[in-house]
Amino acid sequence: KARVKLAEQQARNLVDFELRDEMLRSRIDRDKLILEGITEEIRRLDVAQGADTMLHEVLESPRTGVKVWPLPAICYSAGLVLGLMIGMFLGLVNDQLRPGFNDGAELDAAIGVPVIGYVRKLPFRRVAGLVPTQKHQSEAFRVLRTILLNEVRSGRLTSLTATSASAGDGKSTVLLNLAASFADLGMSVVFVEADMRRPQVRKRMNLAVRNGLSEILEGKCDADEALCVAEKSGFSVIHAGGPTRKPSELLESEAFDSLLAELRRRFMLVIVDVGPVLSVCDSLVVSGKVDGTLFVVRPSRDSREQILGAVETLRAADVRLLGTVVNTFGSSAKFEASRYQNYLS
Structure with missing residues (x-):
């Protein structure tokens, strides 16, 4: 009888171990899926700096920048034209408002x-x-x-x-x-x-x-x-x-x-x-x-x-x-x- 009881106890322990193992494996699989989803999201957004999964592509070699604005010639010309227009407008207004x-x-x-x-x-x-x-x-x-x-x-x-x-x-x-x-x-x-x-x-x-x-x-x-x-x-x-x-x-x-x-x-x-x-x-x-x-x-x-x-x-x-x-x-x-x-x- 003692041997039978020991065998039954070992059988129950084995079943418990298998159940725990099954649960752990399921948890591991679930965590892997979550990790893969996060990794794919990081790959898609490309925002995680220093991550091993970040993809980098060099589009153009760095070079010295060129000044595109403001351009003095355009600014001076626009200022001159705008000043003349404002002056003419103020002159016309002054002529109309001046009493004599x-x-x-x-x-x-x-x-x-x-x-x-x-x-x-x-x-x-x-x-x-x-x-x-x-x-x-x-x-x-x-x-x-x-x-x-x-x-x-x-x-x-x-x-x-x-x-x-x-x-x-x-x-x-x-x-x-x-x-x-x-x-x-x-x-x-x-x-x-x-x-x-x-x-x-x-x-x-x-x-x-x-x-x-x-x-x-x-x-x-x-x-x-x-x-x-x-x-x-x-x-x-x-x-x-x-x-x-x-x-x-x-x-x-x-x-x-x-x-x-x-x-x-x-x-x-x-x-x-x-x-x-x-x-x-x-x-x-x-x-x-x-x-x-x-x-x-x-x-x-x-x-x-x-x-x-x-x-x-x-x-x-x-x-x-x-x-x-x-x-x-x-x-x-x-x-x-x-x-x-x-x-x-």
């Missing part, structure tokens, strides 16, 4: 109407607003007179007017002093105030005659009853007359055409004063009836947009522009520093 003009040359180039005169702050006579001939400021109007004189004497310029972008630019003062300057040469000149909306000549010149342009055009009097001579100035004047509700219609009437024709026969030069072109249509009406128009600009008050708009309106109406007169009162030093002004100062 810096000097006469810039104004001349922008509007295409030559600047033929500069007028500074004037030492007015107390009432008339005329510059005494002995004052050096009157030289500005003599220069303007000289520019226009040949056409006046040849008969090509028998009548003229002046307009501006807005009120207060000094066009009436320019025309009054221009009339006085022509009268100084012994020429017969008549000044007609056609601005019947804001008349001021009668008060400024202290005229005693009550009848004026509105009375003539309404048939209430003739030209002789409205004509008067400016004191100490030597030219004749027809002021605007009494108030009227239809100034534009009167200026477009045949009566005004007849008056201009009569004054042209009697005087060597007819100077007609009207309102600003951007405010009323009177200046366009009168400009179409006279031989030429002066454009008065006051840079200290008129914006770039106003000046360009006024010139465009005048050109659209086919107005003959004689030139630009710049009223530099209140403007920058560049406008003040015209050649003849510097000479006389």
Whole structure:
């Protein structure tokens, strides 16, 4: 019996050993499969540094690198082009945003109407607003007179007017002093105030005659009853007359055409004063009836947009522009520093 029990015990031990051996072999096989999977993954990704299973392949022998960027020539050229584009853009923006003009040359180039005169702050006579001939400021109007004189004497310029972008630019003062300057040469000149909306000549010149342009055009009097001579100035004047509700219609009437024709026969030069072109249509009406128009600009008050708009309106109406007169009162030093002004100062 003892031998049988020993044999049974040995048999059981052998079975246990075989089972453990089978389990270990299965574990070894499983670990091998895991290792093979990991090795294959490492081989595929090629990220395990120093691993025995890493594959290495030399594609190209090492050599000295070549600089490909930045290239100075391309960078300099691109910088130059970009700088020019930015400069042009900023220049255009500055032109659009800047309210006015810096000097006469810039104004001349922008509007295409030559600047033929500069007028500074004037030492007015107390009432008339005329510059005494002995004052050096009157030289500005003599220069303007000289520019226009040949056409006046040849008969090509028998009548003229002046307009501006807005009120207060000094066009009436320019025309009054221009009339006085022509009268100084012994020429017969008549000044007609056609601005019947804001008349001021009668008060400024202290005229005693009550009848004026509105009375003539309404048939209430003739030209002789409205004509008067400016004191100490030597030219004749027809002021605007009494108030009227239809100034534009009167200026477009045949009566005004007849008056201009009569004054042209009697005087060597007819100077007609009207309102600003951007405010009323009177200046366009009168400009179409006279031989030429002066454009008065006051840079200290008129914006770039106003000046360009006024010139465009005048050109659209086919107005003959004689030139630009710049009223530099209140403007920058560049406008003040015209050649003849510097000479006389």
